[in-house]
Amino acid sequence: MNNSHTDTDTPNDSAPTERGIRRRDVLRGTSALGLAGLAPGLTVGQQTQPDETTFVSVPDMYNWDIANPQSNWEDAIDWFFNQLTAVEGADFALSAGDIMDARWWSDTQQVETEADKYWGGYRQRFDDSNLPVYVAPGDHERGDNDWPDWKLDLVPTFEQKFVEIFDHPTNGPAGKQELAYSFVKDNAVFITVDTWELKDGNAHLSVTGDQLTWFENTLSNHQDKDFIVVQGHVPVIRGVNTRNSSGLYLEGGRSSGFWQAMKQYGVDVYLCGEHHAITTDEVDGIWQIVHGSLWGTHTNLNYLVGTVGSDTLELELKEFDVTYSGGYIDQINRSDTNAPRESISISDSAKQNGPTTVQSISIDSTDSDNTDDEGCPVFKTVPDLTTNGNDGSLTGNVSQVAAKDGQGLAFNGGYVTVEESPSIDVTDPPLTVECWVNPTDPNEGGNGYEPYLTKVGDTGQYSLHRTSLDNPANGQLEFAVSSDGTFYTPQSPVPDDWQGTWHHLAGVFDGSAVKLYVDGEEKDSVAFSGTLADTTSPVEIGRNFGNQERNLTDGTVIDRVRIHRQALGASELDQSDPSTSANPVLWFDFESINTDATDPPTSDTYLSDIEPIDFTVGYTFTDFGRDEAVSGSPLQVDGQTYDKGIGTHATSEIRYCLDQQVARFKALVGMDEKGGEFTGGNAGGNGVVFRVLGDGQILAEKGPVTHPEGTVSIDVDVSGVSVLTLVADGDGDTSYDHADWLEARVTTQTVPEAVAGSDGTITASELQLAVDWWKAGAPVPGTGGETIGFGEILQLINLWATGETVGDGSSSTAVQSFGSAHSLEGPDR
DSSP: OOOOOOSOOOOOOSOOOOOOOOHHHHHHTGGGGTHHHHOTTOOOOOOOOOOOEEEEEOTTSOSSOOOSSOTTTHHHHHHHHHIIIIITOOSEEEEOSOOSOOOOOSOHHHHHHHIIIIIHHHHHHHHHTTOOEEEOOOSGGGTSSOOOHHHHTTHHHHHHHHHHHHOOOSOSOTTOBTTBEEEEETTEEEEEOOOEEEETTEEEEOOOHHHHHHHHHHHHHTTTSSEEEEEOSSOSSSOOOOSSSOOOOOTTGGGSHHHHHHHHTTOOEEEEOSSSSOEEEEETTEEEEEOOOOTTTOSEEEEEEEEEOSSEEEEEEEEEEOEEEEEEOOOTTSOSSSSOEEEEEOOHHHHHHOOEEEEEEEEEOOOOOOSSSSOSOEEEEEOOSSTTOOOEEEESSEEEEEOSSSEEEEESSOEEEEOOOTTTOOOSSOEEEEEEEEOOOGGGSTTSOEEEEEEESSSEEEEEEEOOTTSTTOSOEEEEEEETTEEEOOEEOOOTTOTTSOEEEEEEEOSSEEEEEETTEEEEEEEOOSOOOOOOOOEEESEETTEEEEEOOTTEEEEEEEEESSOOOGGGSSOSOTTTSSSEEEEEOOSOOEEEEOOOOOSSEEGGGSOOSEEEOSTTOSSOEESSOTTSSOEEETTEEESSEEEEESSEEEEEEOTTOOOEEEEEEEEOOGGGTSOSTTTTTTOEEEEEEETTEEEEEEEEEOGGGOOEEEEEEOTTOSEEEEEEEOTTOOTTOEEEEEEEEEEOOOHHHHHSOTTSOOOHHHHHHHHHHHHHTOOOTTTTSOOOOHHHHHHHHHHHHHTOOTTSSOHHHHHHHHHHHSOOOOTTO
16 A cells, blocks of 8 residues: 655645634624724734645544445445545545454454455555545454453554554654654644553553653644644543444543643644544533444434634534445344445435535634743653652753664753752762763764763762763763762773664773773773762763763764662663662653643732742752741741741742733732841841843842831733743842742733723724734733633724723723714624
8 A cells, every 4th residue: 555644745725615604704804893994004804815734534434344345335435535535625534443343353363364454445445535544543443342351462463453554653652653643734733642551451441651641742842833633532521422332431531631631732622433423522622522423324424624724723523314225244243233234325415415514613723922932831851760750851952762772862952850869879889870872973063072971060970971072082982980089980982883873881880990881891990999979960861060061962862871779790781671670770761751831820829829930049948938938937027927928048030930821920029037037237238139030031120128128019010921030139148138029929900901001091003912812812911811702802992992991980881882883784784
């Protein structure tokens, strides 16, 4: 078969089919609502037709074993594929599983033979129509539920044939390559998940573990796309219509990590099947669309058409009628009549009239044009597979790629940090560090120094690296340990085939010697029997913390990083299982990357009640006070105590995710008195400068504030801010600089308040901005995520036309006078 799956398909240029009224259609006709007459200079709506990508969704087609060709079925099938391609103009098809009955239970040979016949025939139909098909595996792709041990033994063969025949993208998680995957078409990403998982020897309907991590990473990495469409076989939200189905659902439902990930990352649509009937439901901003039908059983069949435009995703569910005759087509492991009918036909009138649209859904892009290039960050970590919790944080351009064994990390300016902990702070032997490296040419960037695995601060503890080309060691590989300012460094030239191939590196300190291994062979040994330098620096992969200009050359890939509190011999290196390896304290396979995004406040909120993105606190403090001073005492300034606020010590920096959801930041700032201990004029030295930053820009600055001044008020607009930063600067002297942000809070506002300027009136440019938000369906900054409705647009027009002030109580009169003076009739009324 031809592989028709590409990620560069061009959008279909055929004209879109007629839709119902959309937000964009309403905007195109706004002149009839009087907008143009009221504001001659106001540009409302655009008359351009965007490029479009069209797809179709056909789950549970056929859910019986239907051959290619199938006698007395071909006319109906030909009409259907012509409908999808020539009429609907589909660029590709999605199918959320159960494409055949697949009760092929005899043995692996039967699975292979029948899969080639039926799945291969199914794929061939799409290939013959030049229609790429992307299938999500369902329960019938594993032989149908349930799964006793004897059937589980067949699952690997089912999955192998599925992967072989459908040849999906290979960017899925380890263990589910081509069963779960994603691809991008223009401004939309399409993600397929496998809702069948084997855990502890039992089948589960779930998306968990490595697959969930991959799913979250994929969502995180495609937040720049306007639309996100996910398909999986079973519904998540219960209560759907069911016909001739086992009625399966995803475990955990709405509370599952899978659904919560879709909610967190703004998935637009979840397409699924299994129940053979149409049910649509919008929950948490996600449209769950269940559809599909049994060809050969149901007389009303359905499919979905999706059209991705520049600012809308249009979905249409369509049905058409068929008739059956004759007997039944024999099915494997089914009774004579529990089978599809022998003959299927579509009447001439049904063909001429075409399918009936039973429901239309229009989804507007909610891209709010974040003014911050990065916005609220999404934290990425790689899990430590030991019990020590030495997870690594990814910074900069570090990405998951195919590597030595499964997935590894490619470094292009970024690095991985493992915070200092007793388990990896090694001052006494034994110690082994190891990793796999696929290096690039050091002449292509940097100075040639290649830090693979290091724990180096003001002083070094241990480091596995390649020296720079201008170093006296002339680019040799080294494992260096430090003690009392002296380095003990076994060295080795790089292998002849070093560049572009995989090599294993290991450094061992056994208490009597420091050794370097390259590709499993001991290359050099230096005698040393002392203790290593003590440093609180982190372990880093791809960077030298003590000299942060030293990064890996772009394109270097690293895999299978391990640290052991054991001196390993050559035969003990590069083990695959931490539970059977000798005393591992850090173990990265890089098969998954965990993500964690910070949720912004969407209502009036004290900042002490939410967690920050990150923070630093001065002096020796490791945390700041939430509703208490940094010392743990009650918040107290100028003799008054406060129940709410943040206590810190200069110089400090605390960052919060706002994501343009709130309007103002308010606080009283001052020097904390530590229960009355710091009341003199000299306590606190030069005082503290309090700064409020929005997306890196200073919004307000107060101070230096000293004890005698008491509190100083800050009230600043943050409606366009994604990341809020609170800085307490010691102004050169941080002695006793206990700094308080008293009653620090963010507040929201109404839509009219958000649109109006500081004087409360609406200008033409502000009205234009409101129309743009309305047109895009975008949340209005500062309102906690509120969008503008048509009634509010009318209210804003009247406020603009009359010059009245927002909140003066006369807007209702303005609306009435506007309604009597201007016709609201559109062209079709």
